[in-house]
Amino acid sequence: MSERTERLSVRKTYKLFIGGAFPRSESGRSYVVTSSKGDFLANAARASRKDARDAVGAARKAFPGWSGATAYNRGQILYRIAEMLEGRRAQFVAEITAMGGVGAKQAGEMVDASVDRLVWYAGWSDKIGAVLGSSNPVAGPYFNLSSPEPTGVVAVVAPQEGPLLGLVSVIAPVIVTGNTCVVIASERAPLPAITLAEVLATSDLPGGVVNILTGSAAEIAPWLAGHMDVNGIDLTGADPELAVTCEELAAENLKRVLRPPVDRVNWLADPGIERMTAFLETKTVWHPIGI
Amino acid sequence: MTTPLAEVASSPSTLRAFLHGLPGVDRVGADARAAMLGTRSIKTTAKKQAIDMAIGMVDLTTLEGADTPGKVRAMCAKAVRPDPTDSSVPPVAAVCVYPDLVATAVEALAGSGVKVASVATSFPSGRSSLEVKVADTSLAVAAGAAEIDMVIDRGAFLAGDYLKVYEEIVATKEACGDSHLKVILETGELATYDNVRRASWLAMIAGADFIKTSTGKVSPAATLPVTLVMLEAVRDFLAATGRKVGVKPAGGIRTTKDAIKYLVLVNETAGPDWLHADWFRLGASSLLNDLLMQRQKMATGRYAGPDYFTLD
Numbered sequence: 372m373s374e375r376t377e378r379l380s381v382r383k384t385y386k387l388f389i390g391g392a393f394p395r396s397e398s399g400r401s402y403v404v405t406s407s408k409g410d411f412l413a414n415a416a417r418a419s420r421k422d423a424r425d426a427v428g429a430a431r432k433a434f435p436g437w438s439g440a441t442a443y444n445r446g447q448i449l450y451r452i453a454e455m456l457e458g459r460r461a462q463f464v465a466e467i468t469a470m471g472g473v474g475a476k477q478a479g480e481m482v483d484a485s486v487d488r489l490v491w492y493a494g495w496s497d498k499i500g501a502v503l504g505s506s507n508p509v510a511g512p513y514f515n516l517s518s519p520e521p522t523g524v525v526a527v528v529a530p531q532e533g534p535l536l537g538l539v540s541v542i543a544p545v546i547v548t549g550n551t552c553v554v555i556a557s558e559r560a561p562l563p564a565i566t567l568a569e570v571l572a573t574s575d576l577p578g579g580v581v582n583i584l585t586g587s588a589a590e591i592a593p594w595l596a597g598h599m600d601v602n603g604i605d606l607t608g609a610d611p612e613l614a615v616t617c618e619e620l621a622a623e624n625l626k627r628v629l630r631p632p633v634d635r636v637n638w639l640a641d642p643g644i645e646r647m648t649a650f651l652e653t654k655t656v657w658h659p660i661g662i
Numbered sequence: 663m664t665t666p667l668a669e670v671a672s673s674p675s676t677l678r679a680f681l682h683g684l685p686g687v688d689r690v691g692a693d694a695r696a697a698m699l700g701t702r703s704i705k706t707t708a709k710k711q712a713i714d715m716a717i718g719m720v721d722l723t724t725l726e727g728a729d730t731p732g733k734v735r736a737m738c739a740k741a742v743r744p745d746p747t748d749s750s751v752p753p754v755a756a757v758c759v760y761p762d763l764v765a766t767a768v769e770a771l772a773g774s775g776v777k778v779a780s781v782a783t784s785f786p787s788g789r790s791s792l793e794v795k796v797a798d799t800s801l802a803v804a805a806g807a808a809e810i811d812m813v814i815d816r817g818a819f820l821a822g823d824y825l826k827v828y829e830e831i832v833a834t835k836e837a838c839g840d841s842h843l844k845v846i847l848e849t850g851e852l853a854t855y856d857n858v859r860r861a862s863w864l865a866m867i868a869g870a871d872f873i874k875t876s877t878g879k880v881s882p883a884a885t886l887p888v889t890l891v892m893l894e895a896v897r898d899f900l901a902a903t904g905r906k907v908g909v910k911p912a913g914g915i916r917t918t919k920d921a922i923k924y925l926v927l928v929n930e931t932a933g934p935d936w937l938h939a940d941w942f943r944l945g946a947s948s949l950l951n952d953l954l955m956q957r958q959k960m961a962t963g964r965y966a967g968p969d970y971f972t973l974d
Contacts, residue, residue, distance in 0.1 A: 600967030
């Protein structure tokens with residue numbers, strides 16, 4: 372009679388999300404992600420500066436297509452992300468509760484709020500132009516029209532807390548307006564970010580629009596802040612010291628910088644449109660009347 | 663080799679016998695060797711040197727139907743001073759244009775030391791009569807081209823009419839006068855490495871000063887293994903005849919990493935004697951910006967962006 376043996380668990384090693392693919396870190400490094408009790412959860416890749424460089428390249432390549440897509444199309448894709456995220460609800464709840472601090476019920480609310488957040492931003496795609504654009508009275512025989520345009524490639528240091536809702540709340544406003552982004556996920560709780568990458572990969576989102584790096588923000592963010600081909604940086608998840616370093620580095624090519632919030636953010640609150648306007652340019656065109 | 667090299671082209675049969683008598687290329691071996699050399703790690707100071715060396719070897723090329731004198735002049739300015747913000751960047755080796763724009767380039771580059779190369783002989787297909795090809799070459803030479811990049815007749819080569827190819831190269835070489843002749847083999851159309859080796863020898867026997875992989879209009883263009891085979895050919899040709907011939911991979915070399923792989927390949931195959939713009943060139947357009955970006959990254963410590971360099 373055979374002895375009953377316990378099934379060997381599959382110890383996962385996750386990878387990065389760059390250009391729509393899931394490569395290992397160029398450095399070959401990984402780190403152990405543990406639960407709040409110290410139990411092994413998975414291995415995550417520890418991205419290096421070269422992974423960040425590759426991710427910027429992928430984001431830059433994706434930018435013309437994504438910013439050139441119709442607002443309606445971008446909204447549809449964001450809505451699709453929300454649908455796909457909903458389908459993974461149980462997995463997200465398990466990953467959030469494993470990190471501790473919240474129970475299953477609360478984690479469920481976080482996931483639901485993330486879905487709602489995506490749907491909310493999806494709706495903004497074809498409305499932001501109406502809110503921020505204007506036709507300007509000028510002293511001459513011209514039309515003068517202003518419209519918001521995406522900034523370009525945006526680096527995002529995702530919040531360390533609120534692993535899913537916080538992450539969705541920083542990515543969605545950046546991409547809905549046509550930017551592409553490189554996101555550094557929460558170092559302590561990267562699993563929801565990795566699962567979100569799997570959601571994004573199956574959501575009709577063109578490869579490279581969102582690139583997700585796991586690892587140390589302190590190591591990677593300065594490289595992104597100094598990168599001459601990055602147009603903006605969101606420092607929400609950076610600690611004060613890192614934020615100052617990054618802002619100084621970002622000055623070289625006049626990146627738009629979104630500083631970290633002073634107070635602890637309640638991600639469940641109404642986000643407002645500030646996160647979208649932070650990475651928009653205003654394009655103004657003069658148009659002669661009567662031709 | 664039973665027939666002396668001077669006499670192999672005396673008849674179609676001796677030429678054929680000679681070319682088919684060359685040892686075959688071990689395809690798997692060549693691929694593996696090129697891939698292995700491609701893994702060499704060149705960092706810090708060595709990388710800095712390699713980048714400057716590669717910049718000095720670039721044949722900055724524009725071969726589009728839409729080329730204008732203005733575009734050629736802009737490219738020439740870039741060739742002389744690749745990075746306007748940094749005077750320590752060396753000029754490139756040459757600019758490469760169509761024959762009708764040679765005069766423009768010569769005027770723009772006068773006194774700079776950057777050479778003007780011109781494609782000729784019904785580039786890129788090479789499908790015309792010998793008279794037209796020679797006239798095409800003479801036009802470019804008369805306009806002041808110091809280097810002529812000719813294409814071989816691949817149709818004749820693949821049909822086995824080696825003597826026709828040989829005679830065309832000889833005739834073009836004659837039309838070149840003092841100008842250097844680079845012979846484009848268009849390896850992407852030659853199908854096998856054996857053919858690449860044969861075409862290399864054929865071109866060298868006929869008097870080529872350089873052998874060049876590709877026109878850049880056919881995919882695949884330059885690859886590492888093909889360049890390896892050609893580098894072996896020039897090395898062996900020097901040993902057999904005492905005449906040194908240069909090599910120019912062209913097309914598809916876009917990144918600094920690629921360029922450095924080629925330099926490693928040259929050093930390890932033909933030897934360090936070939937690591938000079940007189941003997942090795944890189945035919946490229948977008949490569950130069952990547953080299954400049956890498957150079958700036960090494961100088962400033964921050965990744966460079968393409969917005970800060972001129973468009974080709």
